[in-house]
Amino acid sequence: MIDPARRRRFLGQALFVALFLAILFWRLLPLAPGRIGWPGPDLALCLVLVWVLRRPEQVPVATIAALFLIEDILLMRPIGLGAALAVIVTEAARKREPHWRELPFMVEWLRVATLLALMMVANRVLLAVFFLPLPPFGQVILQFIATIAAYPLVAGLAGWALGLPRGRAERDTRHR
Amino acid sequence: MARKGPDYAAPVRRILVSLLVLVLLAVFLFWQIDSPRAERMRAAFIDRFVPSFDWVMAPVTKLSRMVSGFQSYARLYEQNQELRRELQKMAAWKEAAVQLEQENAKLLAQNNVRIDPALTSVSGVVLTDSGTAFRQSVLLNVGARDGILDGWATMDGLGLVGRISGVGQTTSRVMLLTDPSSRIPVTILPSGQHALLTGDNTALPALDFIESPENLRPGDRVISSGDGGVFPPGLPVGQVALASDGRLRVRLAADYGRLEFLRVLRSHPAEQLSDTGLLIPPPPADFIGPPLPPLADMQAAGENSEAAAGAGDD
Numbered sequence: 486m487i488d489p490a491r492r493r494r495f496l497g498q499a500l501f502v503a504l505f506l507a508i509l510f511w512r513l514l515p516l517a518p519g520r521i522g523w524p525g526p527d528l529a530l531c532l533v534l535v536w537v538l539r540r541p542e543q544v545p546v547a548t549i550a551a552l553f554l555i556e557d558i559l560l561m562r563p564i565g566l567g568a569a570l571a572v573i574v575t576e577a578a579r580k581r582e583p584h585w586r587e588l589p590f591m592v593e594w595l596r597v598a599t600l601l602a603l604m605m606v607a608n609r610v611l612l613a614v615f616f617l618p619l620p621p622f623g624q625v626i627l628q629f630i631a632t633i634a635a636y637p638l639v640a641g642l643a644g645w646a647l648g649l650p651r652g653r654a655e656r657d658t659r660h661r
Numbered sequence: 662m663a664r665k666g667p668d669y670a671a672p673v674r675r676i677l678v679s680l681l682v683l684v685l686l687a688v689f690l691f692w693q694i695d696s697p698r699a700e701r702m703r704a705a706f707i708d709r710f711v712p713s714f715d716w717v718m719a720p721v722t723k724l725s726r727m728v729s730g731f732q733s734y735a736r737l738y739e740q741n742q743e744l745r746r747e748l749q750k751m752a753a754w755k756e757a758a759v760q761l762e763q764e765n766a767k768l769l770a771q772n773n774v775r776i777d778p779a780l781t782s783v784s785g786v787v788l789t790d791s792g793t794a795f796r797q798s799v800l801l802n803v804g805a806r807d808g809i810l811d812g813w814a815t816m817d818g819l820g821l822v823g824r825i826s827g828v829g830q831t832t833s834r835v836m837l838l839t840d841p842s843s844r845i846p847v848t849i850l851p852s853g854q855h856a857l858l859t860g861d862n863t864a865l866p867a868l869d870f871i872e873s874p875e876n877l878r879p880g881d882r883v884i885s886s887g888d889g890g891v892f893p894p895g896l897p898v899g900q901v902a903l904a905s906d907g908r909l910r911v912r913l914a915a916d917y918g919r920l921e922f923l924r925v926l927r928s929h930p931a932e933q934l935s936d937t938g939l940l941i942p943p944p945p946a947d948f949i950g951p952p953l954p955p956l957a958d959m960q961a962a963g964e965n966s967e968a969a970a971g972a973g974d975d
Binding site (some may be wrong): 509510512513514515516517518519520521522523524525546547550554558559560561562563564565566568569572573576615617618620621624625628 | 678681682685686687688689691692693699703706707711714717718721722725726787788789790791792793794795796797798799822834837839841842861862863864915916917918919920921
């Protein structure tokens with residue numbers, strides 16, 4: 486028989502991968518190809534950070550690397566750069582996750598915003614160092630703001646619909 | 662998981678994560694160093710996986726388009742009024758078009774012109790969007806199997822849309838004119854000036870390197886110039902517009918935002934005159950002066966002169 490904790494971990498991971506791929510395919514849908522709209526929030530990044538800060542054992546670092554590598558390839562971004570940055574950011578979040586868990590949500594939100602800002606700056610610096618074309622600064626800032634604004638929504642949805650509330654994971658690990 | 666294991670698990674995990682980051686950065690460096698090969702691998706990957714998700718993409722796309730079509734019922738009255746006004750304008754234009762068509766047919770008949778048969782096209786359906794706000798491209802369901810080559814021009818029914826950049830076996834990517842890295846040489850028509858159409862991720866791409874901008878007026882027609890030899894000349898691109906930032910930009914003729922079927926124009930590179938010296942062959946080196954006429958001509962000339970002399974004797 487499969488150990489129930491292990492099964493829960495496996496199911497959570499499968500759900501995470503399915504959600505990530507669903508977000509990616511939603512972005513690729515040709516709803517209005519050619520129209521130039523506002524850069525929306527990077528929901529996949531929100532999802533990964535929410536999940537890492539709630540159930541770190543369900544999102545192994547190899548899964549994150551593979552998923553972001555696929556995203557890099559499909560979205561015509563420099564291959565590997567986005568994946569490397571995502572791994573670094575999620576590892577930073579994962580390391581601090583036990584401390585952040587006891588703090589109120591506002592603090593978590595603020596720190597996630599700091600992490601995302603650092604990620605954006607690192608991405609831009611690396612693109613500039615390798616003489617790659619830089620995306621327009623205004624649009625990057627807009628996307629950053631939209632991503633931060635979407636973070637509480639994703640966190641709330643994850644807590645309400647997927648059973649990933651803050652704090653319960655804490656009790657789970659404490660009393661295991 | 663690392664946190665459940667004994668003491669040495671955390672450092673091992675840290676080393677493994679660093680290795681993973683290094684591998685990803687190595688992939689990035691490989692992309693940076695051997696970009697064509699990496700892009701071919703990317704095209705092959707997209708080609709392998711994206712068309713297989715067509716069955717889920719097609720219904721969702723259709724459904725959302727139906728919803729947006731339903732929303733447009735709300736503006737039915739306004740649209741009706743708008744259409745009536747446009748219809749009145751069109752009646753005048755139709756008259757002009759008929760006259761122009763007759764004139765055109767007359768002129769073509771006079772010139773005995775044959776429209777270039779080399780310009781045939783392959784039609785494709787848009788599979789996916791670019792998926793990010795920073796790049797403007799679409800994926801078509803035609804590829805190397807259908808003979809598509811990199812650099813070919815792509816149009817919808819109304820005007821130039823972009824060019825092929827990246828070909829897989831069954832898919833190909835069209836870089837739109839609005840993409841930040843799109844550069845297309847164009848001609849602006851009444852004045853005949855050349856310019857470079859530079860995409861900058863806005864709906865109206867900018868015109869760069871104009872010789873005398875004072876000769877341009879908003880509303881001038883912009884067509885592709887064919888400089889560089891890859892694009893066929895004369896494809897409609899759009900109209901000049903003066904943007905609010907004071908730059909001259911182009912309002913594109915193609916129906917951006919509703920790109921569904923695209924035509925890829927098969928273009929063959931124009932013949933290049935690389936060496937002008939071959940046009941006028943140099944005279945033979947051993948003889949300076951006008952070349953001798955050919956032998957047959959000389960004999961014929963001799964007979965003629967004899968005949969003329971004989972005629973003179975009579």
